[in-house]
Amino acid sequence: MNYLHSIGEYFLMLKGTFNRMTKGSVLRGLILKELDDLIIGSMGIVAFLSFFIGAVVALQTALNLNNPLIPKTLIAYAARQSIILEFAPTFISIIMAGKVGSYITSSIGSMNVTEQIDALEVMGINSLNYLIFPKIIAMLFYPFVIAIAMFLGVFGAYAAAVFGGFVPPDLFVQGLQEDFIPFHLVYAFIKTFLFAFILATVPAYHGYYMKGGALEVGEASTTSFVWTSVVIIITNYAVTQLLLS
Amino acid sequence: MIEIENLHKGFDGEEILKGINYTFEKSKTNLIIGGSGSGKSVLLKCMLGLLTPEKGIIKYDGKPYSEFTEDEKKDLSKQIGMIFQGGALFDSMTVEENVMFPLRMFTHRKKKKQNLERVREVLKRVNLEGSEKKLPSEISGGMQKRVSIARAIVNRPKYLFCDEPNSGLDPKTATVIDQLIQEITHEYDITTIIITHDMNSVLEIGEKIAFLKDGVLAWKGDKSQIFKTDDEAVTDFVYSSNLFQKVREAQKQGL
Numbered sequence: 001m002n003y004l005h006s007i008g009e010y011f012l013m014l015k016g017t018f019n020r021m022t023k024g025s026v027l028r029g030l031i032l033k034e035l036d037d038l039i040i041g042s043m044g045i046v047a048f049l050s051f052f053i054g055a056v057v058a059l060q061t062a063l064n065l066n067n068p069l070i071p072k073t074l075i076a077y078a079a080r081q082s083i084i085l086e087f088a089p090t091f092i093s094i095i096m097a098g099k100v101g102s103y104i105t106s107s108i109g110s111m112n113v114t115e116q117i118d119a120l121e122v123m124g125i126n127s128l129n130y131l132i133f134p135k136i137i138a139m140l141f142y143p144f145v146i147a148i149a150m151f152l153g154v155f156g157a158y159a160a161a162v163f164g165g166f167v168p169p170d171l172f173v174q175g176l177q178e179d180f181i182p183f184h185l186v187y188a189f190i191k192t193f194l195f196a197f198i199l200a201t202v203p204a205y206h207g208y209y210m211k212g213g214a215l216e217v218g219e220a221s222t223t224s225f226v227w228t229s230v231v232i233i234i235t236n237y238a239v240t241q242l243l244l245s
Numbered sequence: 246m247i248e249i250e251n252l253h254k255g256f257d258g259e260e261i262l263k264g265i266n267y268t269f270e271k272s273k274t275n276l277i278i279g280g281s282g283s284g285k286s287v288l289l290k291c292m293l294g295l296l297t298p299e300k301g302i303i304k305y306d307g308k309p310y311s312e313f314t315e316d317e318k319k320d321l322s323k324q325i326g327m328i329f330q331g332g333a334l335f336d337s338m339t340v341e342e343n344v345m346f347p348l349r350m351f352t353h354r355k356k357k358k359q360n361l362e363r364v365r366e367v368l369k370r371v372n373l374e375g376s377e378k379k380l381p382s383e384i385s386g387g388m389q390k391r392v393s394i395a396r397a398i399v400n401r402p403k404y405l406f407c408d409e410p411n412s413g414l415d416p417k418t419a420t421v422i423d424q425l426i427q428e429i430t431h432e433y434d435i436t437t438i439i440i441t442h443d444m445n446s447v448l449e450i451g452e453k454i455a456f457l458k459d460g461v462l463a464w465k466g467d468k469s470q471i472f473k474t475d476d477e478a479v480t481d482f483v484y485s486s487n488l489f490q491k492v493r494e495a496q497k498q499g500l
Binding site: 023 | 290293294295315318319321322323325327329330331333334335336346347349350351354406
């Protein structure tokens with residue numbers, strides 16, 4: 001019953017988020033701030049992780065290719081497919097659930113504990129719209145982060161495979177272009193948009209409706225990470241089933 | 246004027262407010278006193294629209310709050326100033342931005358200069374000149390309360406709500422805050438509603454007092470009456486502090 005209550009409360013929160021809009025000029029400032037905090041602030045860790053994940057995928061593939069009948073181009077092909085289909089959109093989103101999600105939960109949770117949300121409501125401001133809507137809009141730029149993650153992942157794979165001496169550059173590029181299905185990119189970005197929405201709203205729910213003090217803010221951040229990851233994984237399965245099978 | 250009729254509110258089957266009837270008088274400091282768990286904060290939150298009562302009516306200037314349209318509720322919120330127990334200042338904003346916030350939300354961008362003048366005027370009124378660019382974390386608890394007062398009155402409200410405005414402050418600063426609230430109440434002709442369990446505040450600023458016990462309005466009157474009443478619940482509360490007990494004993498002995 002508790003889960004059903006939470007799911008209902010989450011959807012009511014979403015309804016409230018798109019009601020009674022905050023003044024445009026104020027909203028613009030909030031969106032820019034969230035863009036800086038959520039998107040620009042995540043670039044460093046995403047770039048670092050993507051490059052090395054790409055490199056490790058290429059290395060693992062190369063080290064496990066013992067059969068001389070399997071072409072070396074498979075290293076690039078396997079790296080491209082795994083990075084575009086799963087590592088960049090899903091794996092990076094799970095990391096972001098920890099980084100961005102915890103930030104959202106703890107910042108809203110702290111405002112809740114210190115009565116700042118009540119202060120907004122007393123002033124006649126829709127606190128849901130004021131706090132969550134700018135985060136949703138800022139997260140619309142999340143696919144750019146994932147596009148960069150894809151590029152750097154493939155670049156990392158190239159660096160590991162070519163400079164590690166596992167495959168010549170021309171064969172790697174040939175492998176990258178082999179059997180490329182453009183719809184795979186469309187699929188990856190469709191699920192990235194869904195993950196972006198989940199990353200903005202599930203942690204916000206946990207922060208907005210938490211009860212208690214500073215200790216509970218920490219607990220809410222942990223719970224938020226777990227549930228954001230669970231929802232991302234389930235959504236990933238559903239979208240893959242719907243679009244690729 | 247705010248009228249409350251037969252107000253009931255509960256949580257998880259437990260009734261917290263059990264049919265409160267009371268009228269908060271215009272242009273006066275109205276105190277709601279009572280022990281922890283007596284329902285003071287719940288009553289305040291119901292009046293502010295942060296909680297929805299299960300039964301009963303809250304009237305602002307004769308009109309029930311439940312009959313207000315969204316626009317009327319928005320207009321009412323512009324007439325309300327609130328001082329929260331912990332200040333509830335926005336951490337990421339400076340003192341000036343905090344006070345500017347209610348003006349910024351509801352006025353046109355072109356009025357920025359006028360708004361800034363108003364903010365400076367209000368900050369001067371609460372003796373916070375020179376602290377405009379400081380963050381809430383860089384100022385003392387007493388100063389945070391004064392910023393909170395400045396933010397509450399910047400919109401020239403008709404009603405001022407205060408939730409234990411001097412909690413966590415030393416006695417001297419608490420008295421300064423109490424006096425400031427009383428001065429502002431008369432200066433701006435505001436109806437002020439203060440929740441407190443501090444008897445010093447009652448002595449300082451209590452013009453009209455309502456005493457809550459277990460969700461029931463147990464007593465009402467003014468500060469001259471509260472020390473003379475024979476009501477056991479009130480005397481238990483009033484003389485619960487050592488200082489007031491000693492004063493009472495001294496009075497009895499004719500000292």
